[in-house]
Amino acid sequence: MSSMTPAAGGDVTRTVARGTGTPLAGYLFRLRALIVLAILVFIFTALSPAFLTPGNLTILVKHVAINAILAVGMTLVILSGGIDLSVGSIAGLAGIVAGGLIHSGLALPSFGVKVYFHTWLVIALALLVGAAAGAANGLLVSRLRVAPFIATLGSMYVARGAAMLMSNGATFANLSGSVELGNTGFLTLGSGQVLGLPLPIWLMLAVALSGVFLAERTPFGRRVYAIGGNERAAELSGVRVARNKFFVYVISGFCAALVGLIIAAQLGAAHPATGETFELNAIAAVVLGGTSLMGGRGSVGGTITGAFVIGVLADGLILLGVSEFWQIVIKGLVIVVAVILDQMQQRYALKAAAALRG
Amino acid sequence: MNFRTLVAALAAASVIVMAGCGTRESSGKKLIAIITPSNDNPFFKAEAETAAAEARKLGYETSVNSHDDDAHKQDQLVDAAIAHGAVAIILDNAGADSSVTAVSKAKAAGIPSFLIDREINAKGVAAAQIVSNNYQGATIGAQEFVRLMGEKGDYVELVGRESDTNAGIRTRGFHDVLDKYDGLRLASRQSANWSQAEAYQKVETIIQGNRNIKGVIAGNDTMALGASAALKNAGLEKVIVVGFDGSPDAIASILSGGIKATVLQPAATIARLAVEQAHKFLTAGSTGMPEKQAIDCELVTPVNAGQFGLFGRK
Numbered sequence: 001m002s003s004m005t006p007a008a009g010g011d012v013t014r015t016v017a018r019g020t021g022t023p024l025a026g027y028l029f030r031l032r033a034l035i036v037l038a039i040l041v042f043i044f045t046a047l048s049p050a051f052l053t054p055g056n057l058t059i060l061v062k063h064v065a066i067n068a069i070l071a072v073g074m075t076l077v078i079l080s081g082g083i084d085l086s087v088g089s090i091a092g093l094a095g096i097v098a099g100g101l102i103h104s105g106l107a108l109p110s111f112g113v114k115v116y117f118h119t120w121l122v123i124a125l126a127l128l129v130g131a132a133a134g135a136a137n138g139l140l141v142s143r144l145r146v147a148p149f150i151a152t153l154g155s156m157y158v159a160r161g162a163a164m165l166m167s168n169g170a171t172f173a174n175l176s177g178s179v180e181l182g183n184t185g186f187l188t189l190g191s192g193q194v195l196g197l198p199l200p201i202w203l204m205l206a207v208a209l210s211g212v213f214l215a216e217r218t219p220f221g222r223r224v225y226a227i228g229g230n231e232r233a234a235e236l237s238g239v240r241v242a243r244n245k246f247f248v249y250v251i252s253g254f255c256a257a258l259v260g261l262i263i264a265a266q267l268g269a270a271h272p273a274t275g276e277t278f279e280l281n282a283i284a285a286v287v288l289g290g291t292s293l294m295g296g297r298g299s300v301g302g303t304i305t306g307a308f309v310i311g312v313l314a315d316g317l318i319l320l321g322v323s324e325f326w327q328i329v330i331k332g333l334v335i336v337v338a339v340i341l342d343q344m345q346q347r348y349a350l351k352a353a354a355a356l357r358g
Numbered sequence: 359m360n361f362r363t364l365v366a367a368l369a370a371a372s373v374i375v376m377a378g379c380g381t382r383e384s385s386g387k388k389l390i391a392i393i394t395p396s397n398d399n400p401f402f403k404a405e406a407e408t409a410a411a412e413a414r415k416l417g418y419e420t421s422v423n424s425h426d427d428d429a430h431k432q433d434q435l436v437d438a439a440i441a442h443g444a445v446a447i448i449l450d451n452a453g454a455d456s457s458v459t460a461v462s463k464a465k466a467a468g469i470p471s472f473l474i475d476r477e478i479n480a481k482g483v484a485a486a487q488i489v490s491n492n493y494q495g496a497t498i499g500a501q502e503f504v505r506l507m508g509e510k511g512d513y514v515e516l517v518g519r520e521s522d523t524n525a526g527i528r529t530r531g532f533h534d535v536l537d538k539y540d541g542l543r544l545a546s547r548q549s550a551n552w553s554q555a556e557a558y559q560k561v562e563t564i565i566q567g568n569r570n571i572k573g574v575i576a577g578n579d580t581m582a583l584g585a586s587a588a589l590k591n592a593g594l595e596k597v598i599v600v601g602f603d604g605s606p607d608a609i610a611s612i613l614s615g616g617i618k619a620t621v622l623q624p625a626a627t628i629a630r631l632a633v634e635q636a637h638k639f640l641t642a643g644s645t646g647m648p649e650k651q652a653i654d655c656e657l658v659t660p661v662n663a664g665q666f667g668l669f670g671r672k
Contacts, residue, residue: 050567059562169397171554173583173607191591263555267587269607271580273398274555318560319567324520324549 032341033289033305036334037312044316051319058197064311065204066259068304070278071285072211073255075303076248078286079215081228081295082141082148084252088278089159090133091260092271096163098126098261099172099270102183116181123189127257133159134253138246152249156279163272172270190265200262207255211300214251224248228295284331285310288338290345309334387419390636391439394450396426400605401625402450404669405474409448409629416637418445429456436460440467446485446636448629450475454523458483470639472632475625476523481649486635488651490623492524495602495655496531499621502657503536503575503600506618510541511572514564516557516585517549518577525549528577528602536575545571550581557584565592573598579608579620586617604658604669612663622656626670 044051077084101122105114140151177183192199215221223244226234235241264270288306291298317327390413397403410420425432432452451457458480461471470485477487518525545568550557576582582601589597604622611617635645
């Protein structure tokens with residue numbers, strides 16, 4: 001498929017949906033994540049009176065926000081033909097950096113003092129650490145040509161180990177800060193509200209909209225699709241592959257750090273093991289949303305829908321009191337079914353494209 | 359930015375991480391190998407550090423390693439202990455069934471194992487199995503929960519990782535007490551896999567469907583603290599939360615009016631006992647104690663919280 005339309009792999013299905021005589025099936029395939037979501041919402045509303053209430057929906061979206069923010073960064077990485085296994089560890093590391101700076105400040109042994117930063121600066125530093133970890137991934141993948149799976153697997157361990165080292169394995173508890181040190185207010189990031197909605201929801205909106213804008217409306221986004229579709233072709237048509245790949249990982253690291261901060265702020269505590277297996281949830285959301293793991297095809301919007309499918313499933317099953325074991329099984333089944341549908345869509349799109357050429 | 363320096367820094371960082379995984383000082387002394395689950399949990403950290411300190415006090419050299427709850431890694435660490443000529447192994451094992459082989463292997467090599475915190479499903483293989491009495495702990499935690507609830511109302515139970523033996527023993531202990539009271543209703547029972555973040559999210563969702571929740575009883579302290587944060591955020595500070603473990607964070611929370619009670623597992627005492635018995639075994643040929651020993655847990659409440667330190671009385 002990528003050899004057919006090297007630089008615009010993402011557009012094949014769209015053309016097909018518009019251009020064939022029977023577009024309905026094509027649309028249904030494209031909207032499959034939304035359809036699954038609607039079915040889940042319907043089922044849970046019928047089974048639990050508490051499900052479709054403003055209170056529960058707010059909590060649900062707040063839970064989805066964690067995975068969705070990670071998954072937006074992950075989408076860009078996967079669209080470029082890579083993968084980022086380090087996001088969960090980076091989230092943990094960023095949380096520990098923020099927690100440590102608020103809890104015990106930055107010790108400067110040569111001066112014998114401890115420096116405490118203002119909350120905004122703490123947040124900025126933690127995000128910077130996340131972006132820097134992403135940059136390390138980016139350099140490994142783009143300049144040193146390490147396979148993304150291996151590069152980010154390595155940084156997954158390094159980031160987790162670094163978080164453990166920084167806190168010596170302990171939890172930084174009570175992150176409310178103190179007025180004298182001027183570092184209060186960190187918890188607002190997790191529990192604050194704007195216009196009646198929790199702050200994490202607004203952050204997810206901001207990240208999602210930026211992601212959609214980046215992917216769909218900027219030259220950078222087009223280049224990411226092109227690289228994922230056919231890296232060699234993109235390079236030959238003048239795309240600076242290494243540079244664009246690099247930024248994709250930086251964005252993913254930044255998103256991961258944001259998630260780490262939100263979790264630490266919600267709990268009022270930073271734990272170095274936070275975020276274990278988050279990368280798998282993020283990848284699941286991306287795949288559910290119809291993005292191809294081979295790169296070049298998919299969308300940020302689809303990923304958000306995928307994150308909602310996973311979130312609705314998780315919270316709905318908890319409301320119904322379904323046991324943990326069944327929750328895991330059902331989540332796995334939904335992912336497998338989504339991938340089967342994805343394969344069916346690809347075959348359908350290929351056939352329709354062949355029919356178009358006559 | 360120069361990517362070579364970054365690569366060098368990354369390489370240096372990974373070396374530091376690897377070096378941190380195992381620490382061993384060499385000298386002419388006899389070696390005691392201490393193997394525990396991941397030290398990101400203060401409980402296991404306290405256990406490992408107390409055992410190491412006690413062993414050094416008795417004149418041993420120590421190696422401290424973590425098997426991260428991976429039976430295969432545990433097996434390799436036991437192999438390493440045998441190869442390094444350890445005279446005894448202090449082990450908080452990676453699974454009741456999957457650890458039997460590793461402990462037998464050590465025994466076959468003439469090295470006695472002293473199991474702490476978790477049992478194995480075999481007798482006569484380890485020189486001692488010293489565990490805290492999880493069942494007794496769960497019953498005293500549940501009794502305090504009943505008292506705080508006034509014997510009636512809806513409650514939520516957060517269970518630990520369901521594949522973990524202790525999660526099962528604790529929930530059994532809870533229910534053997536709680537189920538006797540008709541006024542108490544179990545509104546929801548979920549596993550939060552010992553995790554604070556998971557407990558936070560699950561409790562947030564559970565209270566959406568059950569607005570009359572009066573109490574939360576959790577299988578460990580991190581889940582209790584996650585529940586407490588979620589309830590506080592939802593304006594439900596009055597909900598009674600009881601945990602299990604007696605972690606320093608939980609004791610701090612009890613002292614500041616957060617969670618109401620926890621059950622302290624005497625991890626430090628157990629680690630010390632294990633090293634003492636290892637020393638006795640090595641010098642006198644026997645521990646002088648039965649293989650299985652259960653040490654009672656203690657209830658921690660706002661009244662007595664000030665008396666407790668790191669998994670033991672101060």
